[in-house]
Amino acid sequence: MRASSLLSESLAVLGKELTSELRSRVALNAIGLFGITTLVVVAYQIGPYQIQEKDRPHLLSALLWVILFFAATSGLARVFVKEEDAHTAKTLRLAARPLAVFAGKYLFNLILLVALFTLIVPLYCALMGYEVRGLVGLVLVLAAGAVALAASSTIVAAIISRASGSTTLFAILSVPLVLPLLVMLIQGTRAAAGSVELAAVLPALQGIVSLGGALLIVSVFLFPVVWHE
Amino acid sequence: MSDNRVRTALHWLLGAWLVLVIAAAFFWAPAAAGFKGESSRIVFFHVPQAWVAVLAFCVNLIASLRYLRTRNPLDDARAAAAARLGLVFSLLATVTGSIFAHVMWNSFWNWDPREISIAILLLIYAAYFALREAVPDEERRASLSAAYAILAFVTMPFLVFVVPRIYWSLHPDTIIGATGKLKMQMDPRMLQTLFASLVGFTGLFFWLYTLDVRLARVRLARQAREEA
Amino acid sequence: MAAVSVEFTKVAKRFGTRTVLAAVSGALRPGSVLVVAGPNGAGKSTLLNLLAGVLRPSRGEVSHRRGGADLPRSEWCEHLGMASPDMAVYEELSALENLRFFGRLRGHATSDAAITSLLETLGLPSREQRRAVGTYSSGMKQRVKLAQAVLHEPAVLLLDEPSSNLDATGHDAVAGLVARFRPLAAVAVATNDPREIAWGDARLELAL
Numbered sequence: 001m002r003a004s005s006l007l008s009e010s011l012a013v014l015g016k017e018l019t020s021e022l023r024s025r026v027a028l029n030a031i032g033l034f035g036i037t038t039l040v041v042v043a044y045q046i047g048p049y050q051i052q053e054k055d056r057p058h059l060l061s062a063l064l065w066v067i068l069f070f071a072a073t074s075g076l077a078r079v080f081v082k083e084e085d086a087h088t089a090k091t092l093r094l095a096a097r098p099l100a101v102f103a104g105k106y107l108f109n110l111i112l113l114v115a116l117f118t119l120i121v122p123l124y125c126a127l128m129g130y131e132v133r134g135l136v137g138l139v140l141v142l143a144a145g146a147v148a149l150a151a152s153s154t155i156v157a158a159i160i161s162r163a164s165g166s167t168t169l170f171a172i173l174s175v176p177l178v179l180p181l182l183v184m185l186i187q188g189t190r191a192a193a194g195s196v197e198l199a200a201v202l203p204a205l206q207g208i209v210s211l212g213g214a215l216l217i218v219s220v221f222l223f224p225v226v227w228h229e
Numbered sequence: 230m231s232d233n234r235v236r237t238a239l240h241w242l243l244g245a246w247l248v249l250v251i252a253a254a255f256f257w258a259p260a261a262a263g264f265k266g267e268s269s270r271i272v273f274f275h276v277p278q279a280w281v282a283v284l285a286f287c288v289n290l291i292a293s294l295r296y297l298r299t300r301n302p303l304d305d306a307r308a309a310a311a312a313r314l315g316l317v318f319s320l321l322a323t324v325t326g327s328i329f330a331h332v333m334w335n336s337f338w339n340w341d342p343r344e345i346s347i348a349i350l351l352l353i354y355a356a357y358f359a360l361r362e363a364v365p366d367e368e369r370r371a372s373l374s375a376a377y378a379i380l381a382f383v384t385m386p387f388l389v390f391v392v393p394r395i396y397w398s399l400h401p402d403t404i405i406g407a408t409g410k411l412k413m414q415m416d417p418r419m420l421q422t423l424f425a426s427l428v429g430f431t432g433l434f435f436w437l438y439t440l441d442v443r444l445a446r447v448r449l450a451r452q453a454r455e456e457a
Numbered sequence: 458m459a460a461v462s463v464e465f466t467k468v469a470k471r472f473g474t475r476t477v478l479a480a481v482s483g484a485l486r487p488g489s490v491l492v493v494a495g496p497n498g499a500g501k502s503t504l505l506n507l508l509a510g511v512l513r514p515s516r517g518e519v520s521h522r523r524g525g526a527d528l529p530r531s532e533w534c535e536h537l538g539m540a541s542p543d544m545a546v547y548e549e550l551s552a553l554e555n556l557r558f559f560g561r562l563r564g565h566a567t568s569d570a571a572i573t574s575l576l577e578t579l580g581l582p583s584r585e586q587r588r589a590v591g592t593y594s595s596g597m598k599q600r601v602k603l604a605q606a607v608l609h610e611p612a613v614l615l616l617d618e619p620s621s622n623l624d625a626t627g628h629d630a631v632a633g634l635v636a637r638f639r640p641l642a643a644v645a646v647a648t649n650d651p652r653e654i655a656w657g658d659a660r661l662e663l664a665l
Contacts, residue, residue, distance in 0.1 A: 211384065225376050
């Protein structure tokens with residue numbers, strides 16, 4: 001038996017990711033810059049008053065997720081691509097169990113997404129005059145969305161890092177997987193914005209949680225195949 | 230030899246069957262009431278195409294799962310063959326559906342849940358081949374695309390069943406409701422033609438599929454011979 | 458250190474239509490050094506990757522055994538140490554941080570003092586050990602890679618061109634490593650350097 005626990009190994013991977021990210025800040029810069037830029041463009045060109053009152057619930061929730069999804073796409077592929085680029089993948093492959101690698105990288109992407117959401121969502125609400133009645137509902141939708149998006153982006157990042165490693169391929173492979181997720185996220189956000197009742201977001205939330213859970217479980221099983229071929 | 234003879238007989242049977250289906254679709258089955266002109270006849274081709282696209286998706290999944298267990302390159306070839314046909318048929322289904330929508334409602338795209346699912350299926354197939362193109366090494370290509378196929382399959386039920394329930398519940402049903410039941414009143418002759426066409430298209434799929442797999446088998450055998 | 462051996466029978470590797478390695482057999486046994494030699498492109502690195510389990514053979518079989526029983530893949534990794542030109546360590550981290558990280562992944566509790574002294578024996582003075590690896594020369598990086606390979610006292614040590622980028626003292630440090638592991642571990646060295654070929658108890662000559 002191996003002396004170290006899976007948890008300690010996963011945390012070691014996560015710690016390594018955080019340390020290198022804090023020193024290089026490549027992913028943080030990419031995601032933050034992309035998020036802020038699109039947010040500013042949207043807020044400047046559309047702003048709170050350009051949208052008709054009846055269109056607000058639909059448009060505002062959709063625009064928010066367009067910004068969040070594309071900002072996330074610009075940085076989340078790096079967790080695995082950088083290992084291949086720097087030739088550290090093989091060193092890591094020989095030292096760590098696949099599950100620990102996946103868990104560490106998944107948690108890292110989750111942290112990046114949470115950071116992105118906490119940065120962009122309040123700014124978006126302020127700049128676009130987006131009033132959210134059910135704050136708890138919104139937080140739940142965002143949290144479930146982060147869990148699910150982190151799962152799909154981590155496994156797709158692992159796949160593309162073994163292929164060409166291009167961000168284009170990352171987007172091509174991600175879009176069909178996350179489209180149903182995005183639709184449910186937009187729906188859930190709209191429901192949360194419109195009602196204080198938690199029951200309003202429940203249908204969407206159930207869908208997001210079950211899709212996120214399914215993606216996560218399947219990814220855990222598929223990851224060793226992708227990582228070791 | 231007799232194996233070959235059975236195969237030839239089946240090909241002739243399939244050809245004759247499809248000719249009959251086409252003839253029936255245009256001349257035997259009546260045009261459905263409530264549809265513009267003869268437009269309802271497209272259903273005899275459109276529905277089977279969509280069915281084959283979904284069938285190919287399932288065959289692709291089974292072959293991918295098998296590949297990960299056996300690591301047999303032939304299973305990868307099976308998965309790729311199914312996906313190739315799935316790509317063609319989902320494209321055909323999208324185009325025929327679009328044409329029908331244009332004739333009926335003067336718009337090529339209506340964001341009907343069925344339209345979305347077939348379009349996503351098309352996207353998945355396209356992504357699957359984009360991934361295969363990006364990996365030169367055969368073994369790696371096989372396992373990565375198998376992994377992606379399985380991953381994509383997981384999201385499909387959500388797209389087909391969960392999303393429409395949440396999202397389109399306020400929208401009026403178009404031709405096909407979320408339950409998948411055909412809403413139009415079907416004449417028995419229409420129904421018979423449609424089922425005959427489904428059988429014919431399924432046969433067409435398996436014929437093209439076995440052709441592709443046999444080709445791959447020959448290629449692999451030649452490769453093994455060259456090595457020896 | 459557990460006694461682990463690696464046996465390979467008629468392993469072949471093909472990439473696409475190109476055969477890189479054709480039907481090679483042999484074994485790595487504890488207490489001996491196998492030298493793998495041959496011209497560039499003969500498949501030295503490929504063979505080492507097959508032995509490490511990073512690559513899957515197109516034909517033939519590689520088995521990792523301990524005391525007559527097959528070693529499961531999950532356990533095999535903790536007995537393996539490997540350094541090769543296509544294995545880098547993290548450039549944003551210092552040598553010390555890199556080795557701490559790999560030690561923790563392998564569940565091998567190593568004190569900073571032990572890491573420091575290992576790096577020093579490999580010729581990386583302690584004042585350099587806290588700088589980011591990205592600022593190192595290629596010879597210094599090679600020393601960190603070698604330290605990464607041997608930190609957890611592996612039972613099987615695979616070294617692919619271990620002295621690349623190293624000067625004379627570096628070469629001596631590698632010789633010292635091989636001498637230290639020779640009595641107990643199974644060692645394989647892929648090289649074309651005549652001095653290193655002389656280390657071998659057995660030699661496997663690969664042809665193009």
